[in-house]
Every structure is written in structure tokens, then in C-alpha cells.
Amino acid sequence: MMMNQRNTIYFEQGWDFMQKGITKLKNILEGLPEPQFSSEDYMMLYETIFNMSTQKRPFDYSQQLYDKYRESIEEYITTTVLPCLMEKRDEFLLRELVKRWLNHKIMIRWLSKFFCYLDRYFIVRRSLPSLKEVGLACFRDLVYQEINGKVRDAVISLIDQEREGEQIDRALLKNVLDIFVEVGMGLMDYYESDFEAAMLKDTEAYYFQKASNWISDDSCPDFMSKAEECLERERDRVSHYLHSSSGTKLLGVFSYSLLNRSGDVFSVSGCCALLRDDKVECLSRIYRLFSLTPLWLEPVANMFKQHVTAEGAALVKQAEDAASNKKEEKRDDVELHEQIFVRKVIELYDKFMAYVNDCFLNHILFHKALKEAFEVFLNKGVAGSSTAELLATFCDNILKKGGSEKLTDEAIEETLEKVVKLLVFISDKDLFAEFYRKKLARRLLFDKSVNDWHERSMLTKLKQQYGFQFTSKMEGMVTDLTLSRENQTSFEEYLSNNSNANPGIDFTVTVLTTGFWPSYKSSDLNIKAEMVKCVEVFREFYQTKTEHRKLTWIYSLGTCNINGNFESKTIELIVTTYQAAALLLFNTSDRLSYQEIMAQLNLSDDDVVRLLHSLSCAKYKILNKEPNTKTISPTDVFEFNSKFTDKKRRIKIFLPPVNEKKKVIEDVVKDRRYAIDAAIVRIMKSRKLLGYQQLVMKCVEQLGCMFKPDVKAVKKRIEDLITRDYLERDEDKPNLLKYLA
Template sequence: MADKKPIELEEGWASMQRGIDKLIRLLEGETESQFNAEQYMMLYTTIYNMCTQKPPYDYSEHLYQRYREAFNNYINDKVLPALREHRDEVLLRELLSRWNNHKVMVRWLSRFFNYLDRYYVLRHSLHPLKDVGLLCFRDQVYADVKRNARSAVLKLIEREREGELIDKMMLKNILDIFIEVGMGSMDHYERDFEEVLLNETASYYKRKAAEWINEDSCPEYMLKAEDCLRLEEERVDNYLHASTKPKLLREVESELLAKYEQDLLQKEHSGCAALLRDDKTEDLARMYRLFSRITRGLDPIADCFKEHVESEGMKLVKEVAEAVEAKKEKDAGKPSRDSGTSHEQQYVRQVIQLHDKYLSYVSTCFANSSLFHKALKEAFEGFCNKAVAGSTSAELMANFCDNLPKKGGSEKLSDEAIEETLEKVVKLLAYISDKDLFAEFYRKRLARRLLQDKSASDDHERSILTRLKQQCGAQFTSKMEGMVTDLQLAREKQQNFDEWKQRKNKQLPIDLSVTVLTTGFWPTYKSMDLALPGEMVEGIEAFKEFYEAETKHRKLTWVYTQGTAVLKGNFDIKSLELVLSTLQAATLLLFNEAEELSYGEVQERLNLQEEDVTRLLHSLSCAKYQILAKEPAGRTISKNDKFKLNVKFTDRMKRIKVPLPPTDEKKKVIEDVDKDRRYAIDAAIVRTMKSRKVLQHQQLVLEVVQQLSRMFKPDFKLIKKRIEDLISRDYLERDKDNPQLFKYLA
């Protein structure tokens, strides 16, 4: 059988060209029937035969070249002339149509020439046929129209920014061409379109920002900026590539926000300070959202917030100082025990409200940002450590906490409200640098409440101690917790004493109640060797007997200054119950045995120092209740005075409490705290030097400050003084060559 005659190149290509021409007519919309299976197989077979013939009739290489030429011819004859006669949106629509046609042409021709793809292309590591078609389009069509197409796209985007409706789907499809011609790389999209888009965007918003900053208030400007950012994000979602989003938004943020931040924040009637002043929480939240987008954009807002809060706090400090001063002037000449106390209580209440308000700003407007928590902390530290009407905030907070759980306190609150307020005031304590001062004031107040049975609830007392422990550590509250526990044990001890009296059948001339305290827990009280009246001596001896039998190796020391007594006073008009201190009661009982006593006789019989006797006699003869009559009459006590019972004394109440003149407790507290601070500084210096052995002066001071700052802010001069003292006591020594270097002496 004779060999089949090979197909010549031109003969075979003429057949293929007819198929290509038919495809082009279809693409151009001319009247032409679709390819049927027979036509398709004939074209496919022609290529197959021309590629499988024996050399020199294997035309694979020629066909691969002619495949590319078919695209180039079509592009030059039909596509480019059609595109070059259009501009703007019409150009984009034509380009999209030509791109879609091109993809159809690639799909069909690559099928006809499929055998080339499977063998020739693979064997010679050439571009696959689909890529050849795409490269033809990129190198000729895309290269020719990309500038005009980009210009048309950018015009449409600007029109959309100005509020016009545009064909978003068409834009997306056009931009897909910029992406697809990259064949897996974004280079063409980024270089030929995105770079110019970003420059145009910056220019557009630069113009807008320059207009708006002069015309609009800060809130109006921010609304526009937020709207622009939202629309740009939508723009990306609608037709730009996702990778463009951060770059595009960065341009908008830079032009609208970064470049105008100071101008916006400092706008006179609508800037950050004005928004804070007028409680514009929604605008503040928007400001936070917008400026959190730019690097360090929140810093100036946090500074403004801090300044505003501190200024509000200083206003409160000034108001209370003025109110206290006004009250002092009004009360001048009148007896007044605690001028200004109500104003100071109100001050703490207002500080709590201020903290609630701006803490809520931090959570709602500023997304609980640590930057704004820090600003709030620094603002409160700024004014909370200022003197308030001559008192420290530590003292005022201790007084406030004393008033809350007290029976008949000025704060008439439910249990839940007391708990909530306690929690808030303890949170404020975090801002006080002198926490040790608060602790000492509070301990003194707590002792007084407990000993005078002024505490409304043990639960409230324990609750505040739990909160203080969480805030300041166990060491802070250990003594106070001991005091509360002491009171419970003392009640049990009293019950045991009552049972002991029954067992022993002991009848005492007075009802005696004794509170046994542990010395280490309680404040130091003044001890005195009071000569007790006989009525009291018998009761005390009985308790001693009971206590010593029950408790070995413990010594009782009686603190008469903290005791109370109730006496019945038989006056001419009516009998009255008098609630007195133990010392006042002992003084009055002297007048059961003598009708008249001189100052010296009272002092001798009580065995007290002059200052105590003067204070006692003043409270009983010159103050609110004049139970003793003084000769000569007057409002001051002298050593020549004589006293007797004022039998004409009466009062509308049946039971009255006779107060003692207040002592300067504040001075004593401050002295005690100063002493404790010296010990604390000594301990911190020795602790640090023991572990480090040798240390520079500055480093030692810094480490000591760091150790102690949780409880108080140590004074540098005091630390220096304590170092000198420790050197003199041979705990440390100076280096001979470097006086700034210290060594620890074991």
C-alpha cells in the first residue's frame, strides 16, 4: 500500500485560515453559522496531521508561529482600529468587548491547535497556547490603550466621588484586565493603574481637606472624613483589588487626618477640648476611631483628655477650698468642731462622680485604650495629690470611708450603695501617692468606730478591708483586720466574764464591760495612772482576777482614755443620763464625796497631768453642757478655779452625750507616719545593699524609691539623710576613692 501523501504547509494553512476567518466573522458579529462538530474535527485533524508527519513535513514550529500571527493579524486589522477611535467610557466598553472576544478566540484556537500544546509546546518548554494568546493581547492591545483606559477609569472614579452613579461592574471587569495581563503577577495593575490612582486620590483629598478645614467645625469635618473612608472601602469592595485597600486608605488618612490633626483638635469652639467640655461623647468616639488609624494619632487626644480631666479635678479642689474658707469666716467666733467637713465629704463624692464619668469615657469613647487609661490615671494623680483646704486627699478619703459605714453617718445609703461607693473610693486610692498616710488615718478612724460602737455593720468593715487588701496588699490591712477580729474575741471574752461572775456569785456596784485589745494591732494610746473612784476599782479588780485565771503570761494595761461610762445625774429639775468618757465620769464621781473642789484638788485626786485636767474640766464646765459650776465664771480654765455640781443644770433630752474637746489627731498621725517612713526607708536601703553589696548613690536611691512607691513617694533628701544615718551606725560605708559609691557592711 502506497504512503499517504503529506499535507503541504500552505495547503494545510489555507484550510486553517478559512476556519480562523469564520471565527473572526462570528466575533465581529457578522452573519455566520456556528462551528459544528464536523468542522471542529476537520480543523483539529488538520493540525494533528501536519504535526505528526515525518520530517521534513512536521510543521509544528511553523504552526506555533502562525498561531501567534493569527492573533496579531486580527488585533491589527480589527481590534486596534476599533479601539483607537474611542475615548473615555465608550473606550472602556469597547475594550471590554474586545477583551471578551479575545478570550473566546483564545479558547477556540487553542482547541484547534490542541495537539501543539500537548506535545510540541511541552517538549520545547514554550508558552502554552492560551498564554501566547494573552501575550499577544498584552503586548499589542493593552500596551496601546492602557494610558487612555486608565485615564477613563480615573475620571469615572472621580465622578463617583463627586456623587454620580457609575457602572461599577464594568469598572471591575476593566480592572480585571490590568490584573490578568500580569499572568499571576500584580506588576501591571500596580505600575500601570494603582500608582496613578493613589497619586490622584491624594490630590483629590488634598483639595477637599483644604476646603473643609476652613468651612467646617471639627465634628462636621470628622463626619465627612469618616464618610470618605467608608466610601473608599466600598470602592475597593466594588471594583478595586483587595490589595489596594490599605494603600488607598493610607492616602485618604494622610490627607484628611494626619496633615490636619493639630488644626482639627485645636479648633476654638469645636476642637477636642470643646468636645470634652460639652460632653460630646459621640464626636469623641468618632475622633478616637479616626485618629487611631494614623501612627501616634491618639497621643495629642490623650494629652488633651488628661489636661481636661486634671483641670476639672483642680476646679473641685478650688471650689472646696473656697467653700471651707467661706464657712470659717461665717463661723468665726462660734464654737465649731469640724468646720468644712461636709464640704470635704462632698468633695470626695464629686471626685468619685468625676472618676465614674471619665472612666465611662475611656470605655465608651476611647475603646478601653490603655493610652487613655494612663491619661486618666495621670490626670487623677495630678490633682488627687494636691492639698485640699489644708488637708491631704489621703485624710479626706479616710474620713469619707469612716463616714460611710458609721451609724448615723451623713451618707444615708442602702447597703448596696455603700458597697458600691466603697469600691469606687478604694479605686481612687490607686491615685494617692501617700497610701501609708491614708492607712494610718483610716486605722485611727476604724479604731474609734469599733471602740465607740459606731460601726453600722461588721460586713461593711470587712468588705472595705478586703478591697483595700486587693488594692494595696495584705501588709496594708493586716493590723486593721486584727482590730476587727479583736472586737469579736472581746465580745466572747465579755460573755465569759459575765458567766464567771454568775458562777462566782459576784455582784459589782456598776455594770462593767471590758474590751480586750491586742497591743500590736491598735493605734498607740496615751497611758496614764488614773486614780479611779471606788465604784470602778471593784469592777476592774474582778476582771483582773477573771482574766489572770483564764489567760497566763499576758499583762493587762488599762487604756482609760478610750473608755465610756453612763452616770445618772440627779439635778434639781430632773434626773438625766450622762454619756461620758471614763475620765469625765471619774471627775464627776469626785463630787459625790465633796461639795466643792479646787483645780488642784481635782488634779491630786485623779492623779493626772495638768493638760488632761484642764481638758476634762473645760468639757464639764465651759462647753455645751455645763454640768459643773465654775467659780469664777468664764470660758477658760485656770488653776485658781473652784468647781461644784451645777444642781440647776437641765436639758430637754433625757440622755445626753458630753463631748471632750478634740485633740489634734492629724498632727499625731503625720508624726507616726513620718517615723514609720524612716524605718521603711532604712529597711529598703539595707535590703537593697545586702543583695547588691556595692552600689552607686543614684542607683541606690532609685531602687529604694521603686520599692517604696507602692505605699508612699519617698523624699530624696530623706533617703540621703537615712543613708548618712546608716553609715554612722556601720550598716554601710563610703568607698575611699569614690564618695558616691557605697558598700554593705555585713
Template structure:
């Protein structure tokens, strides 16, 4: 034999060496008195297996070693692992299982490392399972398959105990569940089939029992608090010991039992359901309701419907209050308050969800296109803005006014006929400007800017021209005052202020053939001469109905300054030359209609300030009445304003808007028919509407 020839190791001799190593490792793992493996011992095991796998046939014992290792794994399970588990139950059994599984994995891993030669020269070439897989298979078949039901039930029992508030060993549960996944080589099949399915079934039953009890005992907010708390616990449970893949299905089961099953019953609880939460402004509870029901299929649909019903019920109540009280003054303010409240719900409670945005818009479109107390909402909103800008309703700070106007303009977007709002607001703006009732110029400008941003340039174009002209009124007056100073003979002897405006951008005002008093005739003549020199081709059309005068009333107690309209002043000046005048005489001398005469005579003889005495002394004006100057009239104030009775301009505004649309409609019909030549009526109407809607959108108006 050659000196370097290796000594043959037979199977019996080699396996005895391996058995000693296996026994020593088992003693170490069992905690018996035993020294740790030395480097020399480890090398001996490694070298023995190497030699037995690399000897030439018939002394290559790779197959026999492979089989011996399987037998050693099975023997360890049957002699050590299984007997230790058989007599234990519940949590004690789980602890023993985790410990035995850990020892067993360590033993298999150790001998896999020392048998690298077997893996390299035999297992890889034959495409056989590695020793670790062999070890897992043995444990799965001999331990796992026999104990999986007991293990599963014990783990689920611990989870249920934790759900009831008891403290459990979460690390133990996690280690057991890791075993379910490791035993199938991380494929999750055993975990899903042998544990997860049972866990989901148990969870559904557990929460079904809970929900059936809570729904009878708790209010809606209390129920939701518990549901949210328990859902959070389940999420926490997943993060600590359940695989992430279990979270969607587990939470779906819990949400179904707690929320889906009792959704309608919970949301419609009489004194605490969704209706009550909206009514009582329970923002936190509504937010919780949204968070919970957004997680279940179609869970938000019933809440959306209830929200829309709530908004509709609120504005229906407002309308009834207005109609019962026959006073629509505060209706727009109430709608703004409701809008703020509902917008806060959508933004804060419902997290800007599209479903709630749609319900919100549907409800407010219905509200903002409803007639209230005989007035359209467009008119009421325009009046509200007018009151704010004149600070008539209450004294507000600049910030409060800006905020209120911004809120009001949000409602404009919901009005379908924005042209109606435009016309109402334009008329009120015109009156504020003409009678100098706007609190401040910058507020007027700010409002126009907001309207332009909200509705587009064309919407505010006429109003902007009105404001520009009004701002230039002082220049005209300055020129006229200079003219009078250079021509003292032309001075009428009356302080005259004239506002010259372009008829194209201002509302249409009725012109009358009022017979002015001589004093006023001279004023008109002087200004005409002045203006003719300024602009030769311009034509002046005097609107006496918009004129105001300051008249000195010489009453017996004392003189008093009366601020009146041109009509009222003309009527009063008649009494400078007559002590008593009949209705017909006043009408004839002033050359006015019955409606105009009745209106200003009522303000002078039947209203708050009785400047004229009327016979008979009734509260209405008749053609047979006679009037005398009330020389004994008294008042604590030295200056008083005598307003005319208000005129309902609603009908005229509506007519003006309809007239304004007549020309675009006619033009649209002409364009369509030129292009189509022949078209049936229904199709013509459809295309005409489409063109007009396009025109509206170009103006920046929302449909």
C-alpha cells in the same frame, strides 16, 4: 506510496483551513449570523495543526504557524478592536474595551486549545512564549499602551462620581481594573504604575478639597462623622472593585488628608474639640475620635496629652472648691466620681490603650498625693472609708457600700505613702471597734479582705489582729460576768464592761494618771483581781481616754441619761460634793493636763449641751473660770451623747509612720555597711532606698 503514508499538507492549504475557522469565530463573537462550531469542525482544526507540526522537514510548518497566529492576533486588533475604541469616550469607551477584551481573550484561548500540538512540538522545545502570552503582548502593545491614559482617567472619573454620591456600574470598573492586572500576567506592575499611582494622587487632592471645606464649616464631632463615613466608603470601594493591595495606601492617603493635616486644628476647636468632648462627657464622639486617630502615625499622642490635662484640670478645680469652702468632706467622693468617669473613658472610649492608661495613672498619682485643705489625700480617703462603713454620710444599700469601697481602694494604689493611709485607716478602724460604731461586722471583715487583696498580707496584719481581738471581747465579758455572779461581794454596783486588748497591734494611745472617782476606782480594782486570776503575769494598762460612761443627771425638770467619756464623767461626779469649782480645782482633783481639762470642760459648758454653767460666760475656757452644775438644763430627749471636741491627730499619725520606718531604715543601713565596709553617702542612700522599696513591694504595696 505506502497505503498508510499520511498526505502532506502545505502551508497555504493548511492556513486557509485555519483562516476559515478564525473568520467563523470572529463572526460568532461579533454576533453575525453564524452556526456554532461542530465537533467535526473543531477536530479538523486540531488535526490540521497537528499534521502541519509533525510533518518531516521541509514540510514542518511550526514556525510559520506560530508567526501566522501572531499576525492573526494583530490583524484582529487593528481591524476590529482598535477602530471600535477610537471613537468612544468615558464610560462608553470602558464598556467597549471590556467587551472587546473579553472577545479577544476568548479567541486567543480557543486557538491556544486547538494548537496544542504547536505548543507541544515547537513552542516548548524552543522556549518561546505560549500563544496566550503572544496574544496578551499584542493587545498590550497595540491597544493598552495607546489607550491606558484615557482608560485610567475614565475610571478615576467614575470613582470621583461615586464619591459624590452618584450611582456607577461597579462591575464595569472592576472588569477594567482586572484588565490592568491581566495585561501584565498578574504581576501588578501595570496596575500600580499606570493606574494606582494616579488614583492615589487624585484621592489625596479630592479629600484635601473636602477637608479644607469641612474644617471651616463643621464642629469636631460633625467633621469626624464625615471622615469616618468617607473612610468606610473607601474600604467598601476596595472590597468591591479595587485590589486588596491598594487598601493600605489608599486609606493612608485619605487619613492623611482628613486627619493628619488638620489634627491639631480639629482637636483644639474651641467649643467642640477634644477638651469640650471630655468636659461634656461625649462618649460616642470620643470613641470615634480614638478609632480615627489611632489609624494615623502618632495620632493618639495629642489626645493623650489633652486627656491628662483634662484630668489634672478637673482635680485642680476640686482642690480649689475645697480650699474656697474650707470643707474637704466630699473631696474623696468627688475624686471617686472623677476616677469612674476617666476609667470609663479609658476602657470604653480608648479601648484600654496603653497610652491612655499611662496618662490616667500619671494624673491620678499626682492627684492622690496632693494635700488638700491642709490634709493629705491618704487621710481624706481613710476618713471617707470610715464614713461609709459607719453609714454616717448617707444611708446606702449593701451593694452600694461594697461598690463604693472597691472604688475607694482603687485609689489607694495611687498613694505613694501607703503606710500613711494604713495608719489613718487603722486608727479610725480602732475607734469604730472600741466605740462600737461599725454598722456591721461583715462589712469590716469585707473591707479587710479587699485591703489584703489590694495591698498584701502585711498591710492588714495588725488590723486583722485588732478585729479578731475585738470579736473575742464578748468572751472576756462573759467570764467577768460569771466571776461577779460567783463573787457577789466583789460586785462594784456599777454595770462595768471592759475590753482587754493587746497593745502590740492597736494604735498607741496616751495613758493618763487620772484620779478616778471612788465609784470608778472600785470597778478598776475588781476587774484587776479578776484578771489576775485569769492571767497571772499579764499587766493591765488602763486607757481612760477611751472609756465611756452613762451618768444619770438629776436636773430640776427631770432626770436624763448622759453618755460621756471617762474624763467628762469624772468631772461631773466632782459636783456631787461641791456646788462650785474653779478650773484649777478641777485640774488638781483629776490630775490631768491643761489640754485635757480644757477639752472636756469646753464640751460640758460651751458646746451644744451646757451641763455646767461657766463664769464668765464666754465661748472659751480660761484658767480663771469657775463652774457650777446647771440644774435647770433641759432637752427633749431623755438620752443624749456629749461628744468631746475633735482632736487633729494628723501630726501624730505622720510622726508614728515616720517612727515605724526608722527601724527598717537603720537595719538597712547596717546590712549595707556590713556588706560593703566603705561606701560614699550618695551610694549608701541609693542602696538603702532600693532595699526599702524591695521591702515595700514584698508587703504588696505599689510604688
């Protein structure tokens, strides 16, 4: 039928023509023998709608056509689509629904083309739902609302069948669930309320029952293996047919229903057994499962912390038991036990750090658990020695020549790196620094370092971790030794250019900067004339370099090489300056009493006892003692042992070092007072006005990176600063402190 735009088209006439086109479309969708639409057919149908919508009133039929569009779709759904769906069940219902939904979308697409002019002008001007929205709403209200319950149950039934190992048509489920999403027209409300909620409830019930069965039948590893296998399958379902928004919810329900039943049984006893037996893969599996619900990771991390703490406590107990024989053992054996303890702590750290990295994927909860566990047992100390001291001694043993740790350069660096990491867990880092500085001083002064590179490398590691202040004194010590070598070269040139100044003895002086080095006891040792001349010559040389520095001689750190003329042969003796001064007394006297030696040397009782014991009671008996006992007393008499002999021509006679632990601790306590004072003043200077308790807490927090200050000590320092007029209490509020500039 040809239409002439100039002629008025009445509604019945135009709609009758459109009805034929719509019927043809329905027949095509139903698979009836019907030729496809040609371009001429399409244009005639489009022009009919166009002409009926652009005629002047009262012949503008836009509203009637809009209503007829809806009625046509509703009529097709009611007479054809719904009857076909209502007679189907289960999977057949799903297949029919997918088919009808696809046909419906095709129908909407064609009708939207025929009625396109309405969308472009009439619908826009009236702000009405678009043709596509009307078509989807018809299907939703007439089909979806009628059968969504049956469809949901059929889908969930297929999912359960797949969980039991049956093969299902995943593409079918994907297409069905897309309908739940698409009828929402941009919103997930229908998918979530009509399908997802029931699916999640079914999942919870399914895995709750599974967990009950597995717990009674399987071991922890087998349980977790089955659980992870199910987890991967659930993830696979999300990727293949469930909407992506269901992923997090599904895995959350899965973990709750499965792990809620298993958590109490396996999180403590099972995981501890896995840690004890190094079941890395099982631990990784547990982490992957429990990480689905962050709240579940906390008890696992706490269990990990408890296990690490127990392992560390066992190491401490082993070290305590070994140290209980301290009185019967030699000092070297005791130090060996301490070295073994630190080495085992490093191995323990490596072991559990590997778990954190590999099994727990560097999760912050497990880093925190590891840190807290190591802090628990590393800050208890071992047999009266703090871990800070043990770590410093361990480093000393690695970095000094002749230490028990025989390591390659690479192994030394790796071990030092681990010590720095362990130091993070130590609360008394300042105590470690002081012990380390003492031992570094001995290595530097007595040329005991393996090499300078390792010393500087360790200081660099410490500085990077704890800042310049932590290592400034130690770096100054290393620099002092470098400058001292240059100074010695200048001294030797000075001697070669001044023949009258030469003391006739090879003489080396190390000049140290006060403040960098530990404080050493300086005594008024009466040295022999040969030594006096050496001291005077160097003093004259040093005055040519500077007039503003005063030299204080620390004879306790000096060493001497002297010849012992024994009857069998001459032996070179390597001794301390104290020992040399004592031995030289016997050049002019055959026999000397304890009191005479003490008077001539001008030393304290303690020093005299130590040096005489080393010369008469130790391995090398250079002096004979009467009476012949193993202890030194004020009534003893000594004489040169001319019959002494040894197969070596050069021997070193050790003078046991004074145990400086007490002094180190006293120095640290003193330094802490200064640190607390500085922190209080720093805080008050910036705040001007602060509450008493707030000041205490801020001070503790600020100093916590180096040591854990005692609250009582902080309060005592506050009172001292008030007395010294750095702070004052507010007249009206005594708990409020003011800073006095």
C-alpha cells in the same frame, strides 16, 4: 479532516488545521455567525497538537507550536483588540477594555485546552512560562502597557464624579481595577504603581480643597459631620470596587489631607467646646476620624488631658475657696465641704470615664490621659489636707452610722468601688491606708459601723487592688472585734460562775492585738475604786485563758454610762472613761480646782483641759466653772451643777477627739523609712553588686506603687545601711555598692 497517528504530520499541514480552529474561536469572540465548538471539534484540535508534539525528531514540533501559540494571540490583539480600544475614550474605553479582557481570558482558556499537551510535558521539561502566563503577558505588554494611563485617568475621573454626588457604574470600575490586579499575575505591583499611587494623590488634593472650603464655612460639628460622611463613602468604595489593600492607605491619605487642614483649628478649641457642652456624638465622630492616623490621636488625647486637668483644678479651687472660711465655720461645715469635694471628684471621674468608654472606645491613650490628668490635681491636696486624707474621711462618712451620706447598700458599694478607683491616682496610698485605719478603728471600737459586711467588702476591694500587705492590719482589726465578742461571752460566763468576782457593774472589755491597731496613748489614769475592781476582775479572768499576754489598758478609748442625780431628775450620762473619772470626783467633793482635778486624775494638762471644757463649756454644762468663761485655765474652780436639766433622760457628752493628723503623718514617715530600708536590702540581696544611681532608681520604682519616695530620703537610707554594715562601697569604684550578707 481525519488524522492517522501512524502518519507523520508536517508542520504546515498541522498548523493550517489549527489555524482554522483559532480563526473560528476569534469569530465567536467577535460575535460573528459561527457555530460553537463541538466535542468532536475539540478532540480533533487537541489530537492534532498531541500528535505534532509526540512525533520523533525532526518531526517533533513542540517548540514551533509554543511559538505559534504566542504569535496567534499577538496577531489577534494587534489587528483586532488594540484598534477597537484606541478609538474609545473615558467610560467607553473602560467598557471596551472590560469586554476585550473577558474575551481575552476566554480565548486563553480555549487555546490552553487545545495546546494542553504542551503545558503538561514540553513546558514543564523546559521550565518555560505556562500557556496562561504567556497569554496574560501578551495582553499586558501589548494592551495594558499601551492604554493603562488613559484607563487610570478615566477611573479616577469617575471616582471624583461619584464624590461629587453623581451616579456611576461601580461594577464597571470593579472589573477594570481587577484587570490592574490580574495583569500582575499574583503581585500588586501594577495596581499600586499604575493606578493606586495616582488615585491616592488625587484623593489628597480633592479633600485638601474640600477641607479648605469647609473650614471657612462650617462649625466644628458640621465639619466633622461632613468629614465622617466622606469617610464612610471612602470605606464604601473600598468595599465595592477598590482593592482591599487600598483601604488603609486611602483612609490614611483621607485623614491626612482632611484633618491636617482641620487639626490645628478644631483639635483644641473645638474639642474643648464639645467636652464643655457634653456633645457626645461629636466627640465620638472626632475620635473615629482622628483614629485613622494614630499620630493624630496623641494631640486629641493631650487636649482631653488638658481639659480634665482644668476641670479638676477648678474643683480644687472651689474647695480651697470654701475652706478659706475655715476659721469662721464649724468643723462640721468644713468636713461637709471636704465631702462635697470628694463627691464632685467622683462625679468628674464618672463623667470623663464615660467619655473614654463611649466616645474614645477605651483607647489606651485616653485611659493614660485621664490617669495623668487626675494625678495632677488629686496629688496637690486641698487647704492643707491631702487627698489621701479626704478620701479616707469620705469613706468614714459613708461607713459610719449617722454620716451625712445617706445611701442604700447598693449605693454604698458602688461609691466605695469608685473611691478605690480614685485611689489609683493618689501617690501617697500608704497615707490613705493609715488615715483609713485610724478611722476604721474608731468605727469598730465605738460601734459606729453601718454594718460589718460593708467594712469587709471595702477591705476586699482594697486587697484585690493593692495586695494583702495593704489590708493585713485592718483585717486583723476586724478579726479582733469578732474574737472580742466571743471573749466577752466567756467573761460573762466566768462572772456568773464566780459570784465573788462580780464587780457589781456591767462591764465590757475589748481586747486588741498590738500591731494591728493604731498606737494609742496609755496613761496612768487614777480611776475610782469601782473601776479598779472591774480591771482586776477582768485581769484574773484573762489569766485563766493565757499566761503569756500582757494587758495594757487604754482608758482614752473607754466609755461609761453613769447616773447624774440632778435636782430636777436623774439623767443617764454617756461619757468617756476620762470624763467619768472626773465626774466621780464630785461624789466626795463639792468644789475642786483645776490643779486638784489634774492631780487626782494624774492626767496631762492637754487631757484635763479637753475633758473639763467638754463638761463645763460645751452644750451640756454638767459642771459649773468660776470664772464663767469659755476657756479653761489653771486657776479655774469647778463644782457639780445640781440644777442642770434636759428634756432627755439620756444624753451623750462628746469629748472632742484629738487632731491626730500630725501623728498619722509622723507614723507614715517612720514606716516609709522601714519600707525604703527593706526595698534597698531586697534589691541588693538579689543583685549583690549594683551602681549607686541604679539602686536609687530601682528603689523609687519598686516603692512607687504605694508612695512616691523622695530621692534624698532614699540616699539617706542607703548611707544609713552602709553605716550599719548592710552595704559597702567598692574600694576601686566608690559609686558601686556591694551587699554584705
